[in-house]
Amino acid sequence: MSDVFMNTYHRLPVTFAKGEGAWLTDVNGKKYLDFCSGIAVNCLGHNYPPLVKAISEQAAKFNHICNYYMSDISEAFAEKLVAACAGAGMRKVFLGNSGAEANEGACKIARKYSLVKHGPGRHQIVTLRGSFHGRTITTLAATGQDVFHKDFGPFTEGFSYIPGGDIAALDNALDPNTTAGFLLEAIQGESGIRPQSKEYVAAAAKLCAERDILLMFDEVQAGVGRTGTFLACEAYHDEHGLGIKPDVVTLAKGLCGGIPVGAVLAGEKAMDVFQISDHGSTFGGNPLAAAAGIVVLDTVTKPDFLKEIARKGAKFESTIKGWKDPKVKEIRARGLMLGVDITEEAWPVLEKGISRVYSEKDAHGLLLLSAGKNTLRLLPPYIISDAEIEQGLEILKSCL
Numbered sequence: 001m002s003d004v005f006m007n008t009y010h011r012l013p014v015t016f017a018k019g020e021g022a023w024l025t026d027v028n029g030k031k032y033l034d035f036c037s038g039i040a041v042n043c044l045g046h047n048y049p050p051l052v053k054a055i056s057e058q059a060a061k062f063n064h065i066c067n068y069y070m071s072d073i074s075e076a077f078a079e080k081l082v083a084a085c086a087g088a089g090m091r092k093v094f095l096g097n098s099g100a101e102a103n104e105g106a107c108k109i110a111r112k113y114s115l116v117k118h119g120p121g122r123h124q125i126v127t128l129r130g131s132f133h134g135r136t137i138t139t140l141a142a143t144g145q146d147v148f149h150k151d152f153g154p155f156t157e158g159f160s161y162i163p164g165g166d167i168a169a170l171d172n173a174l175d176p177n178t179t180a181g182f183l184l185e186a187i188q189g190e191s192g193i194r195p196q197s198k199e200y201v202a203a204a205a206k207l208c209a210e211r212d213i214l215l216m217f218d219e220v221q222a223g224v225g226r227t228g229t230f231l232a233c234e235a236y237h238d239e240h241g242l243g244i245k246p247d248v249v250t251l252a253k254g255l256c257g258g259i260p261v262g263a264v265l266a267g268e269k270a271m272d273v274f275q276i277s278d279h280g281s282t283f284g285g286n287p288l289a290a291a292a293g294i295v296v297l298d299t300v301t302k303p304d305f306l307k308e309i310a311r312k313g314a315k316f317e318s319t320i321k322g323w324k325d326p327k328v329k330e331i332r333a334r335g336l337m338l339g340v341d342i343t344e345e346a347w348p349v350l351e352k353g354i355s356r357v358y359s360e361k362d363a364h365g366l367l368l369l370s371a372g373k374n375t376l377r378l379l380p381p382y383i384i385s386d387a388e389i390e391q392g393l394e395i396l397k398s399c400l
C-alpha cells in the first residue's frame with residue numbers, strides 16, 4: 001500500500017474496485033458482502049440506480065455554487081430534510097459536510113442561545129461517558145472517552161461528562177447556572193451500539209426543558225432510518241408519553257448515501273439563534289450532496305421502507321440468537337444497528353471476514369466493523385435482501 005497517506009488508519013488488507021447493492025468487489029475480483037456500509041454511510045448500498053442518476057444529472061449542471069446564492073436542488077433537499085424531522089419538532093437546518101462539523105454547529109447554537117437569553121457564564125455542555133462526537137478539537141472535547149483526550153491539548157473548555165443511565169448524575173450535572181446544552185448520543189455507535197433507556201431520555205427531556213438547557217441529539221450514526229424510525233429519538237417518549245422533541249438534532253453519515261454531508265437541525269427554541277455571519281461552511285448544502293440526499297430521503301421516509309429496516313434488524317438479531325453460540329455473549333440491536341459482544345477479540349474476526357475463502361470457485365468475504373476490543377458492529381445497507389442477510393450471517397458464523 002502507498003505510504004503517501006498519513007498513518008491514521010488501521011486498514012484491513014483489501015482494495016476495492018467496484019460495488020453493487022450490498023456487495024463490493026476487490027481489485028482481484030473477489031466479492032464481499034457489506035455489513036458495514038462504509039460505517040453507516042452507504043445506506044442504499046452501492047451503485048443504487050436512482051442515486052447514480054441524480055448525482056450524474058446534477059454533475060452535468062453544476063457541482064457547487066457557494067452560499068451567496070441559492071440553488072433549487074439545495075432548497076428542495078433542505079425542505080425535505082426538515083419535513084422528515086418535523087415529527088420531532090425540527091423546523092430549520094444548517095448544512096455542512098461532516099458529523100463533527102454538525103456537532104460543532106450544535107455546540108455553537110447552545111452557547112449563543114444561552115448567552116443571549118441568560119447572559120455569560122452559562123456555556124457548559126454535558127455529554128455522556130462512552131460517547132463519540134467527532135475528531136476536531138472541540139468535538140474531541142465533547143467526546144466522553146479519556147483515550148481521545150491526550151496529545152492534542154489544550155482542548156476547548158466547557159465540556160463535562162456523566163455516565164449514561166444515571167438520572168441522579170444527570171440531575172446534578174445539568175446545573176441551570178452553568179449549563180447551555182446536553183449533547184446526547186442516545187444510541188452510542190462507536191462504543192458498541194449502546195442505547196440509553198426510555199426512562200433516562202424522558203428524564204433528560206424533562207430536566208432540559210425545566211432548566212432551559214438545550215437537548216441536543218447526536219444522530220450522526222443512528223439517524224436517517226438506521227434504527228427503524230427516521231430519527232432514533234422518535235422511539236423515545238417524554239414523561240407524558242409524547243414523542244421527544246429535542247431542541248437540536250445532528251445528522252451526517254447516511255444522509256446522502258455516500259456523499260459527504262452534515263446537518264444541524266433545530267426546533268422552535270433554537271432555530272433562529274444563528275443570524276447572518278454567525279456560522280458558515282463553503283461546501284455546505286453542496287448541490288451534488290443535495291441531489292443524493294433527496295434520493296435518500298424520498299426512499300427512506302416511506303413508512304414501509306422504515307418497517308423493512310426494523311424487520312431486517314429483527315431477522316439479524318433472531319438469527320444470531322438462534323445459533324446459541326457460547327462465543328456470542330450479548331446482542332444489542334436497534335433496527336439495522338447491531339452490537340454483538342463476543343468472547344474473543346473482534347479485530348481478528350474482521351480479518352477472517354476479509355481473508356476467508358467461501359468455496360474453491362466462489363470466494364466470498366464479509367465486511368464487518370468492530371467497536372472496542374470485543375464487540376462486532378453490524379451496520380448493513382438498508383437494501384440488503386433476506387437471502388443476503390442469511391448468507392452473510394453464515395459467513396460470520398464461520399469466522400467466529
Ligand SMILES: *Cc1c(COP(=O)(O)O)cnc(C)c1O
Nearest residue numbers: 098099100132133134189220221
Ligand atoms: C461518526 C460520528 C461522528 C463524527 O462524524 P464525522 O463525519 O466523522 O465527522 C459524530 N458523532 C457520531 C455519533 C458518529 O457516529
